[in-house]
Amino acid sequence: MQLKPDSGTQPVPLLIAGAHGTLGQALSRLCGVRGLPAVALSRADMDIADPESVARALDKYRPWAVVNAAGYVRVDEAETDEERCFRENATGPAVLAAACAERELPFLTFSSDLVFDGQQDEPYTESSVPNPLNVYGRSKLAGEQAVLAAYPAALVVRASAFFSAWDKFNFVHFVLEAARHNQPFEAADDVRISPSYVPDLVNGALDLLLDEASGIWHLANLGACTWAELAHMAARKAGFSEEFIIARPTAELGLPALRPRQSVLMSEKGMIQPSIDDALERCLAELGIAVVPVSV
Numbered sequence: 001m002q003l004k005p006d007s008g009t010q011p012v013p014l015l016i017a018g019a020h021g022t023l024g025q026a027l028s029r030l031c032g033v034r035g036l037p038a039v040a041l042s043r044a045d046m047d048i049a050d051p052e053s054v055a056r057a058l059d060k061y062r063p064w065a066v067v068n069a070a071g072y073v074r075v076d077e078a079e080t081d082e083e084r085c086f087r088e089n090a091t092g093p094a095v096l097a098a099a100c101a102e103r104e105l106p107f108l109t110f111s112s113d114l115v116f117d118g119q120q121d122e123p124y125t126e127s128s129v130p131n132p133l134n135v136y137g138r139s140k141l142a143g144e145q146a147v148l149a150a151y152p153a154a155l156v157v158r159a160s161a162f163f164s165a166w167d168k169f170n171f172v173h174f175v176l177e178a179a180r181h182n183q184p185f186e187a188a189d190d191v192r193i194s195p196s197y198v199p200d201l202v203n204g205a206l207d208l209l210l211d212e213a214s215g216i217w218h219l220a221n222l223g224a225c226t227w228a229e230l231a232h233m234a235a236r237k238a239g240f241s242e243e244f245i246i247a248r249p250t251a252e253l254g255l256p257a258l259r260p261r262q263s264v265l266m267s268e269k270g271m272i273q274p275s276i277d278d279a280l281e282r283c284l285a286e287l288g289i290a291v292v293p294v295s296v
């Protein structure tokens, strides 16, 4: 651990942007578990798209590295909110990257599987050609390109649909809530993804940062499933009946933004994450739900 040059004993922190979000909160939590001093800043503390705000925060906290967990994630709203979406997902990361490059600070930012168009059959790797289908995906790709242009040594981790026991804003939580209340749950059965269990994503991304990795890396749990299959897996492992799940083509869900028919992520760089099945069981255990062994 680096000690702050002018402080003697105070450890030099990791600075996290996007403190109050799903990823930001998980980063703070796991930095604590790993004994990594960190300072997590909300938008009020540091607006990542405002160069003066970023400079003030970096000069105040003098971190050894910066992790950007901030962003605009409302994929469907982005279709009619392009300016705000690009501000948070492209301008913001670019401002952070330039400030970190100037100070030679390691920088990690996150991108998404939605930079791909789903036209290929095989999983997408780091060398696959992006071609986003929606405003959100275009903003994430623009952010990747701006960050690596400003700071080629930056680390860009692409992840996919988050699921986590630590907050309620994710698909697996919605499924379990519908199961508990026996409410019908419509799930897309024509879109294949490789979901990201947030603790695995955070630990993998921190490992890469500490290993001084750079460039684009794919971090998603191993395997692939449709949203409907993920819903069935979650319900079955949690011991619920599965009748409440209604498989639907995505077109019938009335979502404004187009999604790729598949955006399964794999890494060609060897950063293998645990399987979706294993991650889901750990997620359920973290929720205090006894996992029902699936009969073979």
Ligand SMILES: NC(=O)C1=CN([C@@H]2O[C@H](COP(=O)(O)OP(=O)(O)OC[C@H]3O[C@@H](n4cnc5c(N)ncnc54)[C@H](OP(=O)(O)O)[C@@H]3O)[C@@H](O)[C@H]2O)C=CC1
Binding pocket: 017, 018, 019, 020, 021, 022, 023, 024, 042, 043, 044, 046, 047, 048, 049, 069, 070, 071, 072, 073, 087, 088, 092, 110, 111, 112, 113, 140, 158, 159, 160, 161, 162
């Ligand atoms: N959720 C997912 O499934 C996936 C997410 N990602 C990426 O991971 C990152 C984090 O996502 P997630 O945790 O789900 O997002 P959340 O919406 O949970 O959190 C994002 C946070 O960023 C903050 N923020 C937005 N703009 C700024 C800004 N200009 N300055 C400072 N803070 C800002 C938001 O604050 P406020 O509330 O004030 O807007 C919010 O607290 C994003 O880059 C996203 O694209 C990638 C793949 C999948």
Ligand SMILES: Cc1cn([C@H]2C[C@H](O)[C@@H](COP(=O)(O)OP(=O)(O)O[C@H]3O[C@@H](C)C(=O)[C@@H](O)[C@H]3O)O2)c(=O)[nH]c1=O
Binding pocket: 073, 074, 075, 076, 111, 112, 113, 114, 159, 160, 161, 162, 171, 174, 185, 186, 187, 188, 191, 227, 228, 250, 253, 255, 259
């Ligand atoms: C909420 C819900 C979603 N879905 C499926 C359909 C659709 O493909 C997709 C849309 O749901 P969401 O809006 O949660 O997922 P979506 O916005 O597509 O999720 C994305 O979030 C952004 C931030 C990312 O970066 C992506 O990786 C991805 O995780 O999920 C269902 O099938 N049933 C549901 O009830």
